[in-house]
Amino acid sequence: MKNDKETIFGWCLYDCANSAYVTTVIAAILPNYFAKAIVGEAGVDILGMNMSATALWGFMLGGAAFCVFLFAPVLGAIADFSSGKKKFLTSFAYMGSLFATMLYFCGSGDVGLTIVLFLGSQICFVGGNVFYDAFLPQIASEDKLDSVSARGYAFGYVGGSLQFTLALVLVATQKTPEGQAMAARIGMAMTGLWWAGWTLLAMKYLKEEKTPYELPEKYQHQPKILAYLIVGISRIITTAKKVGRFKHLILFLIAFMIYNDGIHTVTSMATIYGTEELKLTTTALMVTLLLVQVVAIGGALIFNRLANRIGAKRSVMFALVLWSGVVTYGYFIHTATEFFILGMVVGVVLGGTQALSRSLYGAMIPEEASAEFYGFYAVFSKFSSIWGPVTFGVIKQITGSARLAIISLMIFFIAGLILLAFVNEAKAKADRDKFVF
DSSP states (O other), X not given: OTTOHHHHHHHHHHHHHHHHIIIIIIIIIXXXXXXXXXXXXXXXXXXXXXXXXXXXXXXXHHHHHHHHHHHHHHHHHHHHHHTOHHHHHHHHXXXXXXXXXXXXXXXXXXHHHHHXXXXXXXXXXHHHHHHHHHTHHHHSOGGGHHHHHHHHHHHXXXXXXXXXXXXXXXXHTOOSHHHHHHHHHHHHHHHHHHHHHHHXXXXXXXXXXXXXXXXXXXXXXXXXXXXXXXXXXXXXXXXXXXXXXXXXXXXXXXXXXHHHHHHHHHHHHHHHHHHHTSOOXXXXXXXXXHHHHHHHHHHHHHHHHHHHHHOHHHHHHHHHHHHHHHHHHHHHOOSHHHHHHHHHHHHHHHHHHHHHHHHHHHTXXXXXXXXXXXXXXXXXXXXXXXHHXXXXXXXHHXXXXXXXXXXXXHHHHHHHHHHHXXXXXXXXXXXXXXXXX
């Protein structure tokens, strides 16, 4: 099934499906709507403490990441054993799209409802990506990993841009705050429908090979769900004991955890930073975020070519230098034009960093346990995603300014760059070839 054009096409289409959620809900509409309409300038009292929208948004992102941190590896192990990656991916996609569609019902002051629906959609989005990413080493040969991963992100940026354009036009044509609020709610509902619709088409083409594993005889008389859960936990324990011998894979994961923390925080907090700190208009924010998506299409493909010349690891290291420049520039900006320029640079490095990190990891893991190892990948990714937004929220809550929070993210990129320099790809692949259950 490797390098099958139809399967790869279906895999890429799913990125087109769920990227609309990231672009429209997470990056653009919901943070802005949450700050202006749901929470408001006065903030909200939680546990006896008045929280700003920026601080609460950071805690919400961190909470969703923590939930995925708890269950991703076990689900990955179950999916590997049961040939269930496609089933899990489909289930998470449809549940996530339902939560996203229901965000339409969040009106002014509905803080609790928004938190619940956001957590539901975000957990399903990230959980589904564990299984989506796990397909990569199974559908592409090692020499095609970078290009297929980049193509998936390119599809995602195209899909995200198209759906976001529809939402942007809807919001921008409204002249009153009430009209913009309703347009934002409709835009989020449209995102959920987009996610579900493209998932249906993607699953038509995406194929999954059956694994040779069967349930041990001692578990065959138990309910299948319980049996798979026991086997999944058992495989996780077995793999966790062996992963310790994958020194360079672990080093990469630690480096990734650190620098991805910075990337995730920049992309997830950008809109609310522009709303509360820079006082930008909704239109200026939306246009900039659309620009990021459009530029990122080319960014993913450019970095793929760069990886072909100098290697994936060096390309990611170069991108981390650029990310350090992004947060430095972000500290000093004040105008919509400067925010626009910042968005262009983010677009270039975003696609390249994400696509190459995924393919670099895929080249270092055993194919027969890809979902399980991508479960670990999700753990490291989401464990890092807990602390960045939470730290951002804490700094904003204490200092009252998000500028110190944005400049502090440079440490994540520098530390990640240093650790990544010590990763030896050849030794990591040698360890991969020795892996057995």
